[in-house]
Amino acid sequence: xxxxxxxxxxxxxxxxxxxxxxxxxxxxxxxxxxxxxxxxxxxxxxxxxxxxxxxxxxxxxxxxxxxxxxxxxxxxxxxxxxxxxxxxxxxxxxxxxxxxxxxxxxxxxxxxxxxxxxxxxxxxxxxxxxxxxxxxxxxxxxxxxxxxxxxxxxxxxxxxxxxxxxxxxxxxxxxxxxx
Numbered sequence: 001x002x003x004x005x006x007x008x009x010x011x012x013x014x015x016x017x018x019x020x021x022x023x024x025x026x027x028x029x030x031x032x033x034x035x036x037x038x039x040x041x042x043x044x045x046x047x048x049x050x051x052x053x054x055x056x057x058x059x060x061x062x063x064x065x066x067x068x069x070x071x072x073x074x075x076x077x078x079x080x081x082x083x084x085x086x087x088x089x090x091x092x093x094x095x096x097x098x099x100x101x102x103x104x105x106x107x108x109x110x111x112x113x114x115x116x117x118x119x120x121x122x123x124x125x126x127x128x129x130x131x132x133x134x135x136x137x138x139x140x141x142x143x144x145x146x147x148x149x150x151x152x153x154x155x156x157x158x159x160x161x162x163x164x165x166x167x168x169x170x171x172x173x174x175x176x177x178x179x
Contacts, residue, residue, distance in 0.1 A: 024101060024122045024123060024124060025122055025124070025125050025127075025149060026122075027059075027066050027122065027127070028061075029125070029149055030059045030066075030122075030127050030147065030149060031059050031060055031061065031066075031179065032058075032059060032176045032177075032178060032179050033056070033057070033058045033176070033177050033178040033179075034055070034056070034057045034058075034059075034153060034154045034174035034175065034176050034177065035054075035055065035056050035057075035174055035175060035177050036054070036055050036153065036154070036156070036172050036173050036174030036175055037052065037053060037054045037055060037172055037173075038052075038053050038055065038156065038170055038171050038172020038173065039051065039052060039053065039170070039171065039172070040053055040074070040168055040169070040170040041168070041169050041170075041171075042166075042167060042168045042169070051074060051075060051076040052074075052075045052076075053072050053073065053074055053075070053170055053172060054072070054073040054075075055070065055071070055072055055073075055156060055172055055174055056070065056071040057069070057070045057147065057154070057156070057174060058070075059127070059147075062093050062094075063093075063095070064095065064096060065093060065094045065095040065096055065103055065106075066093070066094055066103070067091060067092070067093045067094070068091065068092050068094070068120075068129060069089070069090070069091040070089070070090055070091075070145075071087060071088065071089040072087070072088045072089075072170075073085060073086070073087050074086045074087075074088065092105045092106070092107070092118055092129070092131075093105070093106040093107075094106070094118075094119075094120045094129075097119075101121055101122055102119060102120070102121045103119060103120045103121070104118070104119050105117070105118030105119060105120070105131075111132055111133050111134040111140070112134050114134075115133075116131055116132065116133045117131075117132050117133075118130060118131045118132075125148055125149045125150075126146050126147065126148040126149075127146075127147045127148075127149075128144060128145065128146050128147075129144070129145040129147075130142060130143070130144050130145075131143040135162075139162060139163045140162070140163060141160065141161070141162050141167075142160070142161045143158070143159070143160050143161075144158070144159045144160075144161075145157075145158050146158075146159075150173075152173070152175065153173065153174050153175035153176050154173070154174040154175075154176070155171075155172075155173055155174075156170070156171065156172045156173070156174060157169070157170070157171050158170040158171075
């Protein structure tokens with residue numbers, strides 16, 4: 001019984017002191033093709049509901065970096081027999097930087113002059129991709145894609161902020177369909 005208490009005490013100490021912190025995954029753990037769905041919410045969702053989304057994500061090696069390609073199929077409005085369906089696709093190639101675990105989007109440009117800056121990093125089992133622009137009115141917009149590897153596939157949380165205020169959140173789950 002004394003050993004059980006000692007083991008429990010050690011486990012709790014590791015948990016609360018950060019000793020149980022898992023190492024960051026290698027980018028190779030995210031490689032593959034994933035498909036799934038989810039819902040989008042914004043501040044008006046209480047009044048207007050949420051919209052359904054389908055997702056396709058492909059993460060693959062590209063040179064000494066990696067490429068993320070994603071498609072969102074958005075279903076909102078219309079009728080059940082004829083829904084309003086929109087499709088949005090994007091792709092970014094990330095290259096390593098001098099800072100370990102941080103990648104820069106190859107096509108990054110100065111956001112103040114109308115470009116978009118993008119970067120990615122991994123923390124634990126989550127690959128986060130950030131895209132930032134400065135709007136014509138001088139305010140910034142930041143999109144964050146958190147893709148978390150789970151035993152069942154991938155969990156996606158997308159957040160769009162405008163000057164620090166949340167504009168939209170999309171949450172979904174995807175399964176791995178190919179390596």
